[in-house]
Amino acid sequence: MEKIGNEKIFFHVFPTLKVENDIKMLFSDVEVSKITTNSKRDFLRVHIFSRHLIQKKHIWQMEQKIKEQLFGNTRVSIRLEEQYALSEQYTASTLMMEYRESIVQELKQHSVLAASMFEQAEMHFEGSDILYLEMLNTIVSEGKREYIVDLLHEIYEKRFHIKADIRVTYREAQGEQDRQYEEQRIQQEINAIFERRAKQRGEEPAEDSAGGQREKKEGNQEKRGDSGKKGDFKKKDFKKKDFYRPLKQGDDPSLIYGRNFDDEPITLDQVVTEMGEITVHGKIINFDTREIRNDKTILMFAVTDFTDTITVKMFTRNDQLPELLGDLKKGVFVKIKGITTIDKFDGELTIGSVTGIKKSGDFTVTRKDLSQVKRVELHCHTKMSDMDGVSEVKDIVKRAHDWGHPAVAITDHGIVQSFPDANHFIETLDKDDPFKVIYGVEGYVVDDLTEIAVNAGDERLDDTYIVFDLETTGFSAIKDKIIEIGAVKVVNGEIVERFSTFVNPKRPIPFEITQLTSITDEMVMGYPDIETILPQFLEFAADGVLVAHNAGFDVGFIEQNCRYQDIEPDFVYVDTVAMARVLLPTLSKYKLNVVAKALGISLENHHRAVDDAAATAEIFVKFVQMLKEQNITTLKEMNQFGDMNPNAIRKLPTYHIIILIKNDIGRYNLYQLITESHLTYYARRPRIPKSVLNRYREGLIVGSACEAGELYQAVLNNKSAESIARLADFYDYYEIQPLGNNRFMMVSDKFPDINTTEDLEEINRKIVELGEKFKKPVVGTCDVHFLDPEDEVYRRIIMAGKGFSDADEQAPLYLRTTEEMLEEFEYLGSAKAREIVIENTNKICDMVEKISPINPNKCPPVIANSEQDLRNICYNRAHEIYGEDLPEPVSTRLEKELNSIISNGYSVMYIIAQKLVWKSNDDGYLVGSRGSVGSSFVATMSGITEVNPLSPHYYCEKCHYNEFDSPEVKAYAGGCGFDMPDKICPNCGEMLIKAGFDIPFETFLGFKGDKEPDIDLNFSGDYQAKAHKYTEVLFGEGHTFKAGTIGTLADKTAFGYVRNYYEERGHRKRKCEIDRITVGCTGIRRSTGQHPGGIVVLPHGHSINEFTPV
Incomplete structure (x- = not known):
């Protein structure tokens, strides 16, 4: 190895490295002592030195960042070699407490079995440096003991320079649970071996490693087989007569197409490239056909086995298509043998050249509840839980x-x-x-309902108050320790005495706490522990009311430590956060520094107990003054004043x-x-x-x-x-x-x-x-x-x-x-x-009754005399068009509809629509109607729609001549009256009006006339708000509500979610698999809104909450 570096601050050595803030903080004062490499320069060992503990997972994260950002796709490997000089608070026992999970992860890098043994071992210390490891006495324990002990020695002595005497003992296996545990550990080791072997070969390890290797081997053999050779598909092998082979070439009743086969299927997640001929099975989830020339059709269908999805494409003669479509359809389970190929049109891996398709049973596992007495699920979310639940x-x-x-x-x-x-x-x-x-x-x-002052009695605001703050090693009152107490005594609104001390936690202070508070192990080591300090603090606080910012946290630590010392905690305490919510309602946050700034109070060393306590005391004094200005003088009165308003509750x-x-x-x-x-x-x-x-x-x-x-x-x-x-x-x-x-x-x-x-x-x-x-x-x-x-x-x-x-x-x-x-x-x-x-x-x-989620009564809105008004409006308009003596088709249809509408209580719906339309027309805005309301002749006669649903006919506006039964008119029965030829009135010579679309009333209200009416009106965009306001005029304030809408995740958006998910993780998925997963993601509630025109009208005497929340 050759040395190529010297001692420097970590981020001076790697100045361009971009990492998350928490990782950056951990390495901010780490030193690089040297960097070494091998002769090939493809392995870099970075030797680092730290005075605080860094968990192994963060070391590995940093290795990955260096590799990705500085060495990219090169073959260079990075390893950080740590050396530590920790405080004297770290002993063999305290280090194990803080670093045990890192040791487990480090063991896993070499042996899953050893990591599992160490993780499950019972551990205790004698003194601070003799570690007893008690492991299960099994056939494999002895083989891993030496490795575990050696790694522990290396970590303790070479990495941390802490003395540790490690002694291993064994306990005998007891019962079935220990036996199963041992078998599980052996299987873990076997799986780990296969995983390492797969990685060495550059392969993806299978979920079942042993099985995965066998399947991969078989797949490779298939790929190398004759079926994968281009020579097998020479043009001379295909003759015209081959296209006239029978649909099935076998007697197997499960055969759907081609030749019979008995190959075992592979799972679709293994089909990632062209593999020659393969056999798969799955469920057809979509199906399409496309006719091409020469009397042939392409069948395209997606098959999923729920590990992945693949598209199958095959050709068939049109005369064979009906029989094939009888067996191949959406929802059917099939077994398919064909050749994997890259489709030249969409570039997707598909199965083509299909040689056989068979029926397959449903291989999915259907769970059933076989208990004689069944449970009840009392907590279920659906797709309506905002982007959370995914089931209908x-x-x-x-x-x-x-x-x-x-x-x-x-x-x-x-x-x-x-x-x-x-x-x-x-x-x-x-x-x-x-x-x-x-x-x-x-x-x-x-x-x-939580009071500002907890356990308050008759205490007055001028009494003695102990305003205090704690710094701790963490957030758990059970597992974490107090490291500083700062307190201020306030009497009659004046600060009269102070209390401040560090507390030795007898364990290391976590690095992030040191960064937050600036309190180090060296600062607390010379102070007494909490067993000594707590009685001193309680003596200082005697006969006073405790005050803290977020008092539940600080009082919780004091109470828990009181219990450890057999002191019964019984405190009256005040939370200045709760006071701030009431007295400073405009603030968005109520952190100590935010409240201090709002009150103009200095807070120089935030997260130091003595300074935080002093600032909290000043805040409390100002709050007391504000309360006194409201004539509040006791804690009980303060609690009553603190009854929450909506702003505070939010x-x-x-x-x-x-x-x-x-x-x-x-x-x-x-x-x-x-x-x-x-x-x-x-x-x-x-x-x-x-x-x-x-x-x-x-x-x-x-x-x-x-x-x-x-x-x-x-x-x-x-x-x-x-x-x-x-x-x-x-x-x-x-x-x-x-x-x-x-x-x-x-x-x-x-x-x-x-x-x-x-x-x-x-x-x-x-x-x-x-x-x-x-x-x-x-x-x-x-x-x-x-x-x-x-x-x-x-x-x-x-x-x-x-x-x-x-x-x-x-x-x-x-x-x-x-x-x-x-x-x-x-x-x-x-x-x-x-x-x-x-x-x-x-x-x-x-305890629950079987009820409907809405009021079962229809409860239509009420407009006085709506039935008679509707009848009068309709008949008046009918007489205006057809004359005093109404034609039989008009009177029959009108009476039939009115009887149905009025008897079912729907007349008020027509009157509402009529009033809205007439009001809009009077104000100069036309109203369009759409949908099935055009099939109601009452809607036509009441002016809601211009569509006349009667059979085609003529009528005269001047003399009211009408023609329903002439052969000329009957020729257009079932059609449109506007298509009839123009015609002159035989009585007065005026041009006749052509009308009628021949739409039955049943289209609107059903065959029994009791279907809920749906009258869709299109108001001008300029007038819509006025129309909504007019409904409030009709029914009174508080009786009309805008209808809501539910915005759900649409197909295209869901498709983007699925595609991006896999792309971000470097997984390439076939489009048909993305489509399959997309279906499960659509329809999930994403947002709510207001319907552009829908109005819910509430009858007088009812509350909207009888029907729906708002």
Whole structure:
């Protein structure tokens, strides 16, 4: 190796490197000690030196950035070799605590088995430098022990220069679980071997590595076989008589076309280039034919096996086409043998030269719920959940019904726009079918009931207040430590005393915390730990009310450390964030520096406890003065003053909540909540204040929702028992979900307390315990966002299109069977799992009545005397045209329509349209009508439309002569009256009017005359707003509403989402596969808007929320 560098700051050595901010911060003060290369200069080793810990994943990310940006497509490899000089807070034990995951990942680079053994090993330290690793005593453990120990020694001693004595012990395998674990580790090692071999060959490793190698080998053999040689397709081999071969050349009843074959199919995701002759199977998802010359037709159809899709093209004689089309059609499963080729027209890889097609059974796995007693899913999202759910509501409801579930709940985010389609499915069922849809919503609740001063009594604003701030090693009161406390005592509005100290956390301070606070390990190492400091702080704060900015965080840490020292926390505390929301409502954010700036208060060293506490104290003093100006002198009065106004509520944090409808009262109340959440409290999302929810709670069932729910977050963040109890009492039932739903927490820095599956299990256990304690049912839900596991690809693409960086890490949010859900919660014990999965979900179901999501009554608007007015208008106009004695076709048709319209309560609809049209005409604007309203003669006579639906006829405007029955007129029956020849009136000599389009009334209102009328009117763009305003004049203010529209993801947009998703990830997909996936992404709700002309008219005496939210 030759040395080609010297010691420099990392970004001086690589000045053009562009990296994310978090990576840049980690390497900002890293030094490059040297750079070495090999003789071929295709391997670069960069030796770096750091005084803070950098996780291995960030090291590898930097290696990748250097490779991509500086060496491009060259064969140069990059490796960063780390050397550390960490603070004395790092011992063998503390380093393992901070660096264990990096060690696991480093082991995985060489042996998946060794990494798995180390990850599952039980570990403890004796003192700070003797590490005991207890591994499972199995046939493979001994072989990997030496490798694991050697790597640990190298990491400890050569990389970190920390002494460590590593001792390995073994425990005997116990039971079936350990045996299965051992088998799994062996299989992991086998798969890893195949994966490494594939990479060495430059191949893509198959999902089943062993099988993948065999298939690839067979595929290569086929490719090298005779069928792939051009010589086989010489022109002399094809003779004219060959084109007259029979359609089938075999007796196999499953044969559709060509010769019989028994080849095993390969999966379509393996078909990535021309491979010669192959056999595949799949489902035909689209089908097209195109006739060409010489009495032949091209058949083009796409086949998918759900790993990929490919187009098949073949020629057939026209006389064989009917028989072939009887078997080949959309939705059929087939097995095909043909030759892969690049289509010369579209450049796509297709299957042509088809030698055989056979019928194939449906090989897709159909899940069934075989449990004798079925569960009920109480948390489902459909395509109406804004760019989130990807399944049609009818498909979800149908699946639950087919599985024999008693019901299913529909709970889209913030809206109820899928309710009508769900109800339409219910209407298709037998009336005696007990299955029901539970209508509900997953809302965004805000806690406007939390008081500014918590646990307040009769304290006055002039009493003693301890304004304090903490700096910590992280956000978890359980796992993280306090490193600084700053406090200021305020008496009678004056600062009288200060308290400030560092706290030794007895563990390293994370680098990002040092960057934020400027507090280093060396600064805290000479100070006492929290066991000593906390009593001193409590003595300083004795008899005072605690005050903090975002007090829940700081008080939470103090309370948790009190519990560790067996001190019962019982604090009265005030949150200056809550005070700011009330007293400074115009601010958009309420961070400490923002509030300080708004009040003109200096904050020089933000994120240092002593300075933040001093600034918070000044803020608090100013807030007290502002309250006194409002004649507020006690904490109780401050809480009353702080009752939230809409502006303040819009700035509160939101949590998810499930609200289910029990009965008709609940339907009205839920719609009222949704209306207020959109009209009064909307800010980025529709918010439901708890105070408003309590007002409309009758007829509703309130659940705690998912991990974004308030109760789950309280348990996750180790809130006080009092806080959790208050939340537990608020909800009617609690939700827990499969561990896979929340596994994202294990890899996110936002959840420091969640690192293992056991951590997730523990949260669910705590929620179950709360259910037992507060006598509330706990239910297991799926939080359904797609119907089947394989449907996750649609949501993955949608989320990627919205810019989510973790879109590829989709949680398994599919609808599960009863057995699948019981298996998910088996760690709770079989009896408890059955209780939360089956018994409690059915209890909630039994509380819900089978209702319609809308008021079942038609409730048309009322205009006094509308029936008689419509009759008078029509007959007056008929007499004006046809004279005093109406012709029989006119009177019969008019009376038939009027009787049907009036008896079904539709006369008011005609009168509304008539008044709008006449008003527009009076104001000088013509109105056009469109659609089936032209088939209504009443609409013609009332002036709504100019289309006359009677049979063709003549009439005279002057003397009212008319002609319906002459042979000349009857010759145009079923046609258009305007096509008849011109004719002079035999009575008065005037030119007769030609009229009539011969359109039956049934086109408009159906054969029974009870079809809902749809009168479409086209107003001038200039006049449209005036027409809308006139409806309000007709019915009164508050009784007319603009109709809404739902904007969904269209075909072309969805196609772009799918194509971009795969292109961004470097995956080339055939167009037919993109088309297949596009279908699953279309129709997803993207936005809402206002209908350009639709008006909803509300009758007097009714509320709009009886029918729909606004």
